[in-house]
Amino acid sequence: MAAERYNPREAEPKWQTIWAQGDVFSTRNDDPRPKYYVLEMFPYPSGRIHMGHVRNYTMGDVVARYKRAKGFAVLHPMGWDAFGLPAENAAMEKKVHPAKWTYENIDYMRGQLKVMGLSLDWKREIATCDPSYYRHQQKMFVDFFKAGLAYRRTSKVNWDPVDMTVLANEQVVDGRGWRSGALVEQRELVQWNFRITAFSDELLTSLDSLDRWPDKVRLMQRNWIGKSVGLEVRFEFAGPTPASDTTLEIFTTRPDTLFGASFLAIAADHPLARAVGAVDPAAAAFQDDCRRMGTSVAVLETAEKLGYDTGLRVKHPFVAGKTLPVFIANFILMDYGTGAIFGCPAHDQRDLDFARKYGLEVTPVVLPTGADPATFTVADVAFDGEGTLFNSDFLDGLAVDAAFETVAARLESTTVAGHPQGRRRVNFRLRDWLISRQRYWGCPIPMIHCDDCGTVPVPVEQLPVLLPDDATFDRPGNPLDHHPTWKHVACPVCGKPARRETDTMDTFVDSSWYYTRFTDPWNTEAPTTRAAADRWLPVDQYIGGIEHAILHLLYSRFFTRAMKATGHVGLDEPFAGLFTQGMVVHETYKNAEGHWVSPAECVVDDVDGVRTARLKADGSPVAIGSIEKMSKSKKNTVDPSDIIATWGADTARWFVLSDSPPDRDVIWTEAGVEGAHRFVQRVWRLIGDGAELIAGAHTGADRSPAALALAKITHKTIAAVGDDVEKLGFNRAVARLYEFANAIGRTIATPEPVAADATLTAALAEALDALVRLVAPMMPHLAEECWTVLGRDGLVSETPWPVADPALVVDDTVTLPVQINGKKRAELTIARAASEAEVREATLALDAVRAALDGRPPKKIIVVPQRIVNVVA
RNA sequence: GCCCCAGUGGCGAAAUGGUAGACGCGGCAGACUCAAAAUCUGUUGCUCGAGAGAGCGUGCUGGUUCGAGUCCGGCCUGGGGCACCA
Numbered sequence: 001m002a003a004e005r006y007n008p009r010e011a012e013p014k015w016q017t018i019w020a021q022g023d024v025f026s027t028r029n030d031d032p033r034p035k036y037y038v039l040e041m042f043p044y045p046s047g048r049i050h051m052g053h054v055r056n057y058t059m060g061d062v063v064a065r066y067k068r069a070k071g072f073a074v075l076h077p078m079g080w081d082a083f084g085l086p087a088e089n090a091a092m093e094k095k096v097h098p099a100k101w102t103y104e105n106i107d108y109m110r111g112q113l114k115v116m117g118l119s120l121d122w123k124r125e126i127a128t129c130d131p132s133y134y135r136h137q138q139k140m141f142v143d144f145f146k147a148g149l150a151y152r153r154t155s156k157v158n159w160d161p162v163d164m165t166v167l168a169n170e171q172v173v174d175g176r177g178w179r180s181g182a183l184v185e186q187r188e189l190v191q192w193n194f195r196i197t198a199f200s201d202e203l204l205t206s207l208d209s210l211d212r213w214p215d216k217v218r219l220m221q222r223n224w225i226g227k228s229v230g231l232e233v234r235f236e237f238a239g240p241t242p243a244s245d246t247t248l249e250i251f252t253t254r255p256d257t258l259f260g261a262s263f264l265a266i267a268a269d270h271p272l273a274r275a276v277g278a279v280d281p282a283a284a285a286f287q288d289d290c291r292r293m294g295t296s297v298a299v300l301e302t303a304e305k306l307g308y309d310t311g312l313r314v315k316h317p318f319v320a321g322k323t324l325p326v327f328i329a330n331f332i333l334m335d336y337g338t339g340a341i342f343g344c345p346a347h348d349q350r351d352l353d354f355a356r357k358y359g360l361e362v363t364p365v366v367l368p369t370g371a372d373p374a375t376f377t378v379a380d381v382a383f384d385g386e387g388t389l390f391n392s393d394f395l396d397g398l399a400v401d402a403a404f405e406t407v408a409a410r411l412e413s414t415t416v417a418g419h420p421q422g423r424r425r426v427n428f429r430l431r432d433w434l435i436s437r438q439r440y441w442g443c444p445i446p447m448i449h450c451d452d453c454g455t456v457p458v459p460v461e462q463l464p465v466l467l468p469d470d471a472t473f474d475r476p477g478n479p480l481d482h483h484p485t486w487k488h489v490a491c492p493v494c495g496k497p498a499r500r501e502t503d504t505m506d507t508f509v510d511s512s513w514y515y516t517r518f519t520d521p522w523n524t525e526a527p528t529t530r531a532a533a534d535r536w537l538p539v540d541q542y543i544g545g546i547e548h549a550i551l552h553l554l555y556s557r558f559f560t561r562a563m564k565a566t567g568h569v570g571l572d573e574p575f576a577g578l579f580t581q582g583m584v585v586h587e588t589y590k591n592a593e594g595h596w597v598s599p600a601e602c603v604v605d606d607v608d609g610v611r612t613a614r615l616k617a618d619g620s621p622v623a624i625g626s627i628e629k630m631s632k633s634k635k636n637t638v639d640p641s642d643i644i645a646t647w648g649a650d651t652a653r654w655f656v657l658s659d660s661p662p663d664r665d666v667i668w669t670e671a672g673v674e675g676a677h678r679f680v681q682r683v684w685r686l687i688g689d690g691a692e693l694i695a696g697a698h699t700g701a702d703r704s705p706a707a708l709a710l711a712k713i714t715h716k717t718i719a720a721v722g723d724d725v726e727k728l729g730f731n732r733a734v735a736r737l738y739e740f741a742n743a744i745g746r747t748i749a750t751p752e753p754v755a756a757d758a759t760l761t762a763a764l765a766e767a768l769d770a771l772v773r774l775v776a777p778m779m780p781h782l783a784e785e786c787w788t789v790l791g792r793d794g795l796v797s798e799t800p801w802p803v804a805d806p807a808l809v810v811d812d813t814v815t816l817p818v819q820i821n822g823k824k825r826a827e828l829t830i831a832r833a834a835s836e837a838e839v840r841e842a843t844l845a846l847d848a849v850r851a852a853l854d855g856r857p858p859k860k861i862i863v864v865p866q867r868i869v870n871v872v873a
Numbered sequence: 874g875c876c877c878c879a880g881u882g883g884c885g886a887a888a889u890g891g892u893a894g895a896c897g898c899g900g901c902a903g904a905c906u907c908a909a910a911a912u913c914u915g916u917u918g919c920u921c922g923a924g925a926g927a928g929c930g931u932g933c934u935g936g937u938u939c940g941a942g943u944c945c946g947g948c949c950u951g952g953g954g955c956a957c958c959a
Contacts, residue, residue, distance in 0.1 A: 005911090044959050085958065157957075168957040216877055220954075223876050298955055301874040331874085335956095350874080430956095437957065507959070547953060549877080554956095582879095583953080629953075658897070659885050664878095665952070672885070675898055678911095685912085735887075735896035742896095749913080817892035822940045824892050862939055868891040872939050 006684035008648025012781040016117055024797055025119040029520065029532050031073035037536050038064045039515055041544030041552075042079045045105035045127075046086060049112045050630050050637040051584040051668050052545065055656040058778075059581060059730060060543050061118045062657065065777035066725045068119070069801035075536050077518040078113065078120045080106050082129035083507045085168060087441045091473040098441040099469070102129055112641055117649045117780050119797070124521045128510035129441070133517065135464030136527035137509060138446040142457040143566035145447070149195045152455070155434050156269075158294050159187035163476040166438045169296045186291040191436035192445055192503060196558040200225055200428040202572075203557055212577035214663070217549045224550050226429025231255040231408050232338065234421045235264060235314035238323040242275040247417045248314055248326065251337030251427055255411070256403035257344040259392035260365035262355055264314055265307060265329035267339040273328045276310045283308055283328060290330045297333070305354050306330045317411060317421055318393060329354065335431050345382065352382040365392045366400060433555060435506040440471050440479040442504030450491035450498035459492050465500065478502055511552055512559035515539050516569060528568045537569065538576040543728075546580040546663075547629070553578070579728050582665040583629040586636040589613055590623045596635040597622060630668075638668050650779035651677040657778055658734040679738070680782055683775060686744050687768055687786040693754050694765035706747075707759035713743045714767045715808035721774045722801065730778075737774060744771060770802050818843055819870040820852045828869060836863045843869050 019025060040060035043053055064076040080102075087098035094101075106127060113120070126133050144150040158167040160177035166189075171178045196203075204225045207218045230253035237246055250264060266273050268290035277284035286308035293300055307327035316322040324342070331350065332341060345355035346364040355362055364378050366387040373390050389395040395403045411422025436445070444465040446458040458465055468486045471479035480486060480502040491498035513527070520532035544552075553575070560574040589597045602613045602622050613622040630637045643652045655676035660666040703711060717740040724733035744767050747754065754760050768790060776783035776796045787796040811832065816839070818826040826848040830839060840861050843849055852873050860872040 041959095046959090081959070166957075169955095170958045172957095220877050224955085226876095295957085296955080298874080301955085303874090305874095434956075439957090506957070508956095511959085545953090545959095546878080547959085550954060551956065552959080585952080661886075664886095666885080669885090672898055679897090681911090731886075732896085738896055745913090815892095819891080819940070822891095822938095827892080860939060862891090864891060867889095868940085870891075870939055 006681055006782065006785065008650060008680070008781065011785045012115070012117060012649055015781045015784045016114065018784075018795070019117075019119075019797065022795070024795065025076065025121055026123055027073065027075045027077075027121045029535060033071060033073040035075065035536055036067040036072035036541075037075045037515075037539045038067065038541045039075075039077070039518070039539045039543070041542070041548060042081050042511070042514060043109065044081045044084060044086070045102055045109055047105045047108070048637075048639050048641070049109050051640055051656070052630055053113075054116065054640045054652055055584055055662075055666070056543060056545070056581055057113065057116065057118055058653045058656050059579075059662055059728065060541075061116075061120075061653075061780075062725060062730060062777040063541055063543075063728070064119050065780065065797065066722075066801065068797075069773070069777070069799065071800065074119075075518070076118075076120055077124040077126075077521075078118070078122065079124075079126040079514055079518070080109075080128065081507065081511050081514075082106065082127040083134075083442045083504075083510055085170075085439070085441075088439060088473065091441075095473075097469075098473075099129065099467075102127075102441075115641070115644055115649060116653065119780070124518050126514065126517055126521050128443075128507075128514065131464045131466055132524070133514075134443040134510070136517070137443050137505070137513070138458070138463050138465060139460060140513070140527055140563065140566065140568065141505070142446055142460065142463075143568075144194065144562055145457055147562075147566055149198065149562050149565070150192060150435075151195065152190050152192055153432075154188050155191045155193070155436075156186045156295050157189055157191075157438075159185045160476075161185055165476045165478075169294070172294050172296065175292065175294060175299075183292055184294050186293075186295060189436070189438075191434055192447075192501075192505075194433040194435055194509075194558065194562070196433045196555070197428060197430055199558055199561050200227070200430050202561070203430075203554065206557075206573060210573060210576075210578070213575075214578065214580055217546075217553065217578060217580060220549050221554055224430065224554065228253050228427050228429075230337075230425060230427055231404075231411065232423045232425050233258075233317065233342070233411060234416050234419055235317070235324075235342075236416050238313040238315045241272075241312055242279050243272045244275070245272075245417075247419070248272060248340060249338045250340040250342050251425065252342060253427075254344065254347065254404075255407040255422070256389065256395065256398075256400050257347050257365050258316075258318065258342070258407055259389075259395065260344040260346050260363045261316065261324055261342045262345055262360045262363065263324055263343045263351075263358075264326045265332050265341050265343055265354070266326065267332040267334040268328055268330060269334050270328075270332075270339045272312075272326075272340075273310075276312070276328070280310070283310060286328060290328075293330065300331065300333075303330065305350065305357065307354060307358060309358070317414070325360075327354075327358070336429060337427055346378040347382055347384055349382040349384070352378065352380070356380075363391055365389055365395075433506075433508075433558070435509055436503040437506055438478040438481070438502070439504055440467065440473070442507060443510060444480070445501045445503050445505055447501040448489055448491060448498050449501065450494065450496065452496060453491055453493040453498075455501075456491065456493050462492070480504070508552060508555050509559075512556045513563065515542075515556075515574060516560075516563065526568075528563075530568075530570065533569050537571055538574050541577040541579065542575040543579045543581060545583055547583065549580060579663070581662050582660065584638075584668050585629050585665050586638060586668050589636065591615065592620060598635040598637060600639060629665075643670075643673060647673060647677045648680070648781070650782045651680050654679060654734070654779055657730040659731065661731050662728055679741070680779065682741060682745075683771065683779075683782060683786065686741060686748060687772065687789050689748050690744065690764060690768045691789050691791070693748065693751055694761055694768065697758075697761040697765040703759045703763065704757050706753060707757060707763040710743065710747055710760065710763040710767055712808050712811070713740065714763070714770050715804045718770055718774065718802045719804035719809050722804070725777065734778070737771070740767075740771060740774070744768065772796060773799060773802050814866050816866070817868050818846060818849065819868065820849065820873055822870060825849070825852065832866065836865070839863050839869060843871060 038060050040056045064074050068074045082102050087102050090096050090101045091098050158172050160167050160180050162180035162182035172184050232251050234247045234249050268287045277287050307329040310326045312326040313323035343351035345352040345362040367373055367390045368387045389398045389403045412420050414421040446465045449455050468483055487500040487502055489500050519536040520529040523529045556574050561572055563569045589602050591597050655673050717736055720736045721733045772783050772786045783796045814832050815827050815829045817824050818828050826846050858871050862870040
């Protein structure tokens with residue numbers, strides 16, 4: 001009997017050392033076997049890993065270990081998304097250099113990951129803040145610039161007028177800077193962008209080919225790209241205008257509703273609005289109000305809809321003598337369409353709200369099917385459905401799409417101020433990717449500004465442009481900009497004094513190609529080695545949080561295309577398979593000053609179901625907030641190291657796989673960790689006890705009934721667990737393994753029949769062998785230890801996945817539920833191969849069916865083979 | 874505000890349109906023990922019933938279907954994203 005409890009504290013470091021010494025998880029680029037690239041989204045080195053990482057990396061590790069056992073050459077690397085804002089915040093708050101802070105965090109977190117027993121190829125580790133990584137990113141920036149995919153334009157930023165610095169949206173709280181408390185202003189800066197819109201259509205249509213992506217992610221990306229077919233319509237001013245143009249161009253997807261138009265609205269920073277503001281102080285004041293709202297679309301859209309009547313009027317294109325007022329409105333985006341719209345209140349809710357507020361006319365022009373044109377009116381709910389045009393002159397009686405065509409055709413052939421009055425246009429919601437950041441801790445943009453030569457790239461032989469080590473963080477603004485010497489440089493073209501670009505790149509750029517760099521991180525000459533990239537890409541299974549569904553994944557899809565266009569890779573789509581795990585969520589806590597505090601700093605008391613919290617340090621009260629995704633900013637993270645130190649990595653791994661479906665959020669609780677650990681010990685006991693029973697077992701020819709039953713369970717489990725892991729249904733695989741362990745436990749509980757039955761002994765030996773191999777991807781240390789107990793040579797980590805015998809997976813008989821009128825009333829056990837006629841006959845012979853029919857013939861019998869029988873009486 | 878997703882026992886959940894609640898946690902009862910822990914066995918959706926059994930039940934509401942947790946329409950609640958958090 002295995003008297004000793006399994007001790008993960010001894011076993012886990014031992015196996016981790018053996019794996020490392022044997023180089024078991026390193027991947028060679030010349031491995032001839034079929035490739036499988038599994039990747040989890042790499043972490044930001046915030047300081048410590050959290051349970052979200054444990055969940056994410058455990059899932060990826062199960063896939064990696066499983067695919068390795070299935071005979072694939074598996075690439076499973078890890079790195080660090082190491083540039084970013086928190087390092088700079090730490091520099092300001094704790095007087096630590098961002099590089100020191102970041103590399104110390106990386107060292108600590110690498111240690112935490114290694115303790116998890118992940119089968120990673122650490123030889124390929126990269127950190128995006130390392131010049132050996134970002135130099136290649138700078139090379140690609142120059143390539144993109146030369147290919148016309150990187151360019152400068154004016155864009156808005158959140159400006160903190162007190163700290164004199166650009167704020168991230170996250171740093172704007174209720175319209176004020178998080179540090180200074182000053183009201184935030186919009187400010188315009190000339191900044192670098194990637195031309196992602198060059199691929200709008202392609203990024204959209206190519207989504208259809210990503211059949212191993214979740215539908216919801218593809219749908220979100222589709223909506224984000226936002227292709228819409230509409231019409232640009234030119235309105236003529238009905239009087240003098242301060243603008244240089246005599247017309248105002250708007251974009252609409254509903255030209256059919258033009259007869260219902262009651263106003264035009266333009267963005268606050270539309271050229272016309274600026275022109276009006278220059279001569280009308282009230283208009284200028286309104287524009288200033290708009291600029292104080294920051295740049296976040298969410299804030300903009302939820303703010304009260306406000307407008308300012310410019311007093312200008314435009315002529316209705318179809319109604320002679322009719323003019324419409326032109327408003328400046330805070331909900332019109334300059335970035336979308338032409339930055340101007342016409343409002344049709346009856347058929348657009350936002351326009352209706354606006355019209356009611358400013359007393360504008362509401363004329364319905366689309367009549368819902370079946371409504372009476374004499375009585376149909378719009379009160380507080382706009383009608384945006386299909387219908388028939390009315391109140392619309394030559395459009396009356398037409399359907400919506402026919403009216404669209406009619407208006408488009410007519411305006412296309414009308415000329416205003418020398419242009420066609422209407423132009424069909426495909427419009428995308430997607431905007432170019434603003435990558436400029438006025439920050440220190442990011443990849444420097446390798447450009448030089450020369451008064452004579454303009455903006456020129458840093459010559460490739462001068463790359464990388466290194467960040468200066470001696471930046472200061474004690475004053476606001478961009479440290480690169482006020483560094484005494486860094487930005488002063490000779491123009492590479494004419495040699496005259498010039499200045500470096502001081503913007504650095506958005507950290508999304510870093511994470512848009514790291515998966516490619518992993519294929520050959522040793523190449524010092526170029527970002528990629530084509531043979532290696534072609535060999536390993538695309539990533540076969542990418543796993544990460546749903547919060548990255550749009551931005552990171554869309555940027556990566558763009559970047560891969562841009563790299564293809566500049567010759568760095570040969571494919572379009574970087575991720576063939578995507579799985580979005582749910583988040584790990586946790587309660588939030590705030591101290592008396594309203595600052596977030598971490599769970600580790602709190603004690604939660606539960607008195608008769610009423611939960612209260614206080615600070616560990618001084619017992620002061622802490623407010624328990626809502627359950628939210630674990631985030632650095634809200635400090636509601638849990639340190640997995642404590643869990644692993646107490647229970648072992650295998651317990652932690654098993655727990656995060658077992659409790660919730662992997663794509664759903666899981667609320668972290670310590671309840672259940674003990675249950676997971678019980679199973680660790682149970683497997684250990686089963687193997688220990690079982691090993692004594694199977695000594696000298698050999699496969700017998702004719703299995704006894706007990707042996708056959710156990711063998712069937714074994715092979716069904718092998719088939720089911722493999723199936724579940726393929727689909728990333730880890731929680732189902734875990735449930736299967738619990739059932740399997742229960743079956744083995746029942747066999748071992750009565751040793752006498754096992755001793756007396758050689759075929760049962762053999763079946764038990766096979767079951768124990770399978771149990772260890774099936775459990776190995778999830779609890780690798782325990783599995784290695786058990787493998788040794790079973791007296792097996794080598795590592796289970798290098799042992800093939802067991803193969804299910806199809807003859808043992810399928811039963812000869814099936815038990816069908818028998819429904820009468822859709823309610824289950826009986827069961828029918830019958831040969832699996834029984835014909836439909838035989839099933840009918842057997843069903844009608846059942847007592848419950850005869851009683852229900854009471855001699856009458858059934859109206860209908862539905863037989864779903866091997867599933868169910870339904871008798872309609 | 875807009876886009877996307879989720880909602881099933883006391884709890885985490887399972888269920889190619891086909892027996893709702895597998896499996897686990899917790900609870901209850903029992904075995905082992907001087908005792909406890911550990912372990913093992915049984916039981917556990919709700920209501921009625923001594924029982925056999927019957928009825929109800931997957932956020933709400935209406936529909937499609939022989940049959941709906943699953944598909945469709947309308948809501949409610951919670952979560953994610955909204956372009957400078959990563």
